[in-house]
Amino acid sequence: MFLIFLGPPGSGKGTQAKFLEAELNLVHLSTGDLLRSVVKEGTQIGKQAKVYMDKGELVPDNLIVDLIKTQMESTRSKNGYLLDGFPRTLGQVEMLEQMLSKTNRTIDRVIKFSLSEETLIKRLTGRLVCSVCGANFNTFFNPPKKKGLCDNCGGSLEKRGDDQAEIVRKRLEVYNQQSQPVEEYYRKQRKLMEVNASQTLQKTLAALKELIARDVSKSARGKSR
Numbered sequence: 001m002f003l004i005f006l007g008p009p010g011s012g013k014g015t016q017a018k019f020l021e022a023e024l025n026l027v028h029l030s031t032g033d034l035l036r037s038v039v040k041e042g043t044q045i046g047k048q049a050k051v052y053m054d055k056g057e058l059v060p061d062n063l064i065v066d067l068i069k070t071q072m073e074s075t076r077s078k079n080g081y082l083l084d085g086f087p088r089t090l091g092q093v094e095m096l097e098q099m100l101s102k103t104n105r106t107i108d109r110v111i112k113f114s115l116s117e118e119t120l121i122k123r124l125t126g127r128l129v130c131s132v133c134g135a136n137f138n139t140f141f142n143p144p145k146k147k148g149l150c151d152n153c154g155g156s157l158e159k160r161g162d163d164q165a166e167i168v169r170k171r172l173e174v175y176n177q178q179s180q181p182v183e184e185y186y187r188k189q190r191k192l193m194e195v196n197a198s199q200t201l202q203k204t205l206a207a208l209k210e211l212i213a214r215d216v217s218k219s220a221r222g223k224s225r
């Protein structure tokens with residue numbers, strides 16, 4: 001199975017992908033997470049990417065594709081892949097298709113996370129991330145039991161550098177300009193489904209599972225014909 005989660009910053013892609021990765025035995029690849037780890041390591045790619053990330057702009061396509069290619073080659077696909085935040089430009093769509101065609105694979109579904117801009121801003125400005133295990137919390141919607149500490153591992157919680165109000169606005173603008181054409185592309189291909197991501201974590205997860213199960217049973221019927 002090859003799934004893509006698309007959606008504006010703060011729509012819940014990463015949170016839901018983490019739940020589904022374990023449940024569906026998929027490899028979760030988030031370009032945002034991969035970039036943050038190379039920035040932390042201080043690699044050459046990390047140094048180049050940081051300049052764009054700090055401003056809320058997209059990192060150039062060639063850097064992203066090299067990163068995702070290396071990651072795909074080094075991870076063993078269990079039941080498949082769940083791409084989170086990639087592809088984000090039409091150039092990345094093209095590069096992904098070239099990559100997949102070499103191994104005779106295709107994308108099964110693209111799921112778009114939909115919700116209002118007002119909620120997105122609250123989710124981003126309230127987000128807290130565990131510095132040890134990466135778990136996500138939110139001061140407004142999902143506060144930790146103990147202030148500043150992760151419920152899962154006790155690690156300290158931090159704000160992401162690009163979650164400041166001004167950079168959040170820029171990221172939303174960049175999404176509308178550069179990533180909405182990606183939605184349109186997959187809509188025309190009849191691969192795009194939408195999930196109402198303004199629901200609670202559990203309701204959104206249940207809706208996603210239903211969409212994925214519906215798709216899997218449909219493609220299984222298609223194959224048996």
Ligand code: AP5
Pocket residue numbers: 007008009010011012013014015016031032033035052053054056057058059060064084085086087088092123124126127128136137138141142162171197198199200201202204
């Ligand atoms: P990236 O890390 O991908 O950031 P993003 O797309 O801006 O999305 P986020 O990770 O901020 O949001 P999310 O949808 O994952 O939401 P989350 O689950 O965390 O990219 C960062 C930067 O890297 C980019 O700006 C760019 O520079 C670069 N980059 C990355 N990929 C790139 C690419 N392909 N090409 C070029 N550049 C790229 O949830 C957010 C918050 O809401 C959390 O606090 C969570 O607890 C809370 N929450 C989630 N769901 C719910 C819910 N249902 N109810 C209440 N609260 C919720």
Ligand code: MG
Pocket residue numbers: 013014015030032085
């Ligand atoms: Mg994310």
